[in-house]
Amino acid sequence: xxxxxxxxxxxxxxxxxxxxxxxxxxxxxxxxxxxxxxxxxxxxxxxxxxxxxxxxxxxxxxxxxxxxxxxxxxxxxxxxxxxxxxxxxxxxxxxxxxxxxxxxxxxxxxxxxxxxxxxxxxxxxxxxxxxxxxxxxxxxxxxxxxxxxxxxxxxxxxxxxxxxxxxxxxxxxxxxxxxxxxxxxxxxxxxxxxxxxxxxxxxxxxxxxxxxxxxxxxxxxxxxxxxxxxxxxxxxxxxxxxxxxxxxxxxxxxxxxxxxxxxxxxxxxxxxxxxxxxxxxxxxxxxxxxxxxxxxxxxxxxxxxxxxxxxxxxxxxxxxxxxxxxxxxxxxxxxxxxxxxxxxxxxxxxxxxxxxxxxxxxxxxxxxxxxxxxxxxxxxxxxxxxxxxxxxxxxxxxxxxxxxxxxxxxxxxxxxxxxx
Numbered sequence: 001x002x003x004x005x006x007x008x009x010x011x012x013x014x015x016x017x018x019x020x021x022x023x024x025x026x027x028x029x030x031x032x033x034x035x036x037x038x039x040x041x042x043x044x045x046x047x048x049x050x051x052x053x054x055x056x057x058x059x060x061x062x063x064x065x066x067x068x069x070x071x072x073x074x075x076x077x078x079x080x081x082x083x084x085x086x087x088x089x090x091x092x093x094x095x096x097x098x099x100x101x102x103x104x105x106x107x108x109x110x111x112x113x114x115x116x117x118x119x120x121x122x123x124x125x126x127x128x129x130x131x132x133x134x135x136x137x138x139x140x141x142x143x144x145x146x147x148x149x150x151x152x153x154x155x156x157x158x159x160x161x162x163x164x165x166x167x168x169x170x171x172x173x174x175x176x177x178x179x180x181x182x183x184x185x186x187x188x189x190x191x192x193x194x195x196x197x198x199x200x201x202x203x204x205x206x207x208x209x210x211x212x213x214x215x216x217x218x219x220x221x222x223x224x225x226x227x228x229x230x231x232x233x234x235x236x237x238x239x240x241x242x243x244x245x246x247x248x249x250x251x252x253x254x255x256x257x258x259x260x261x262x263x264x265x266x267x268x269x270x271x272x273x274x275x276x277x278x279x280x281x282x283x284x285x286x287x288x289x290x291x292x293x294x295x296x297x298x299x300x301x302x303x304x305x306x307x308x309x310x311x312x313x314x315x316x317x318x319x320x321x322x323x324x325x326x327x328x329x330x331x332x333x334x335x336x337x338x339x340x341x342x343x344x345x346x347x348x349x350x351x352x353x354x355x356x357x358x359x360x361x362x363x364x365x366x367x368x369x370x371x372x373x374x375x376x377x378x379x380x381x382x383x384x385x386x387x388x389x390x391x392x393x394x395x396x397x398x399x400x401x402x403x404x405x406x407x408x409x410x411x412x413x414x415x416x417x418x419x420x
Contacts, residue, residue: 003257004040012044012069013256014060016089017077019049022214026053029212031244032077032252039249044069047077050088057092065100073259075108075252079117079150079211080157081269085110090273091284107270108259111251113164120247122168125207128239134172141175144201146192148208148220151183151381153372158185164209175201182208182216184372184396186380189220190387193227195379197234207239211248217241219390226389376401388414 004013013036017029026049033047044067048060055063064072074093076085090107097105111117125145126132145168149161162179169177176199180192187195196204206224210217221238228236242248262268276282374380375397382397384390385405394402 002260004036004043004253004260007043007260008071010068011071011073012046012064012067014057014064014072014074015045015047015077015252016057016074016092017047017049017053018084019051019053019056020212020214021052022212025212025214028243029053029077032249035244035249036252036256039253050084050092057089058096061096065103070103072103072105073108073256074105075255075259076110076269077211077252078110079209080112080160081110086269087273087282090270091282093270094273094277094284106259106262107268108255108262109268111248111255113160113167114251114254116247116251116254117242118164118167118171120242120245120251121164121207121209122172123245123247124239124242125168125172125205128205128207128237129203137173140173142201143174143203143205144196144199145169145172145174145177146196146204146206147177147179148189148206148210149179149181149183150210150216151181151185153184153374161209168207174205182220184375184381186374186377188379188381188383189223190226190389191379191383193223197227197231202233203235203237205237205239208241210241212243213241215390222389226387385409386411388412388416390416 002008002011007013015029015032015036020026029047029049033045036045037043044064046055046060046063048055048057050057061072074089076089078085093105093107097103122134126134129140129143145165147161147165147168149158149164151161152158158181161181165177165179168174178187178192178196180187180189182189193204193206206220208217208220224236224238228234273282277284376382382401382405385394385397385402386409388411
């Protein structure tokens with residue numbers, strides 16, 4: 001049976017990520033491929049991004065082909081199977097394979113709530129409170145756990161974060177636990193921490209379930225600092241995010257080995273993608289990942305993309321529901337906000353707009369995006385308005401919500417973390 005340790009010379013691996021304008025996220029993603037190479041010397045392992053970071057996925061595939069690779073095993077470098085893992089990555093892989101018919105490309109599963117990922121998360125939590133192993137029953141009954149999920153308008157994805165919270169709480173034995181979210185849903189990080197502080201626990205661990213750093217991690221930690229300053233009698237502990245923790249590398253190895261040995265070639269996420277493609281629900285689109293090397297600028301590249309369905313702003317990019325990027329917010333009420341790319345913008349479907357950072361987008365949707373029904377939830381992201389902790393989420397709100405919050409809530413002093 002083949003696995004990573006016995007791959008032939010003509011086989012290689014690619015880990016596919018979204019990409020981020022935060023340089024740290026790009027650098028930390030690269031550690032995943034490096035971790036696989038260190039664990040399995042001699043394997044051909046590359047990584048690539050859909051957009052915003054280099055190398056893009058096509059460039060990474062080119063590297064494998066240049067090494068004589070003909071059999072490629074691809075996996076999404078993502079915690080859950082959201083839009084990018086389900087639509088964008090298989091679209092890019094399909095386009096590349098059509099241009100290179102001699103290649104065989106198999107596509108595996110997202111990390112998910114695999115046992116190894118749960119172990120990775122638990123280790124980060126234990127490290128935050130100075131422990132190296134699970135303590136005796138009762139040792140953490142005086143401590144509360146707050147898990148921070150990404151947050152999306154897809155109910156199932158939010159439920160996965162809540163499920164993770166329950167698993168970890170019982171495994172480690174915390175006295176109480178809550179799940180909060182950094183994205184469009186509720187409760188927001190700030191409001192959730194304010195509520196948690198009222199429960200009477202004198203020790204609270206805040207643990208972000210994120211793979212990499214970036215603006216969202218900075219925002220989470222900034223809110224911990226804010227609430228900690230308001231609650232000096234409570235000791236707050238900030239858990240680290242996952243990064244290339246050993247159990248994370250274990251999970252990637254397991255997912256790749258599953259892909260290598262899958263009895264159903266072309267199954268899983270790729271089969272689902274192709275089935276929806278055949279039904280006409282999505283298109284194979286030309287994504288940023290198809291740009292050439294000389295067109296990629298890590299910090300501020302210029303790109304135009306038409307939004308019929310080409311960037312999946314029809315059904316395939318989920319803009320009736322969600323557009324979840326690991327390091328930025330996309331909430332589709334009447335707006336379109338890339339919170340961690342410094343290009344908050346609104347679109348009214350059938351117009352072009354400039355984000356103000358060197359890459360205008362032309363949005364020609366020709367359809368209506370249903371508002372996320374809880375965008376105005378009183379304990380959701382609107383609670384961040386006027387806090388001056390972070391401002392790059394503002395474009396996700398209809399103007400009347402901004403006006404209501406500014407009328408009822410004084411603006412706090414300070415410089416938002418996204419502007420520092």
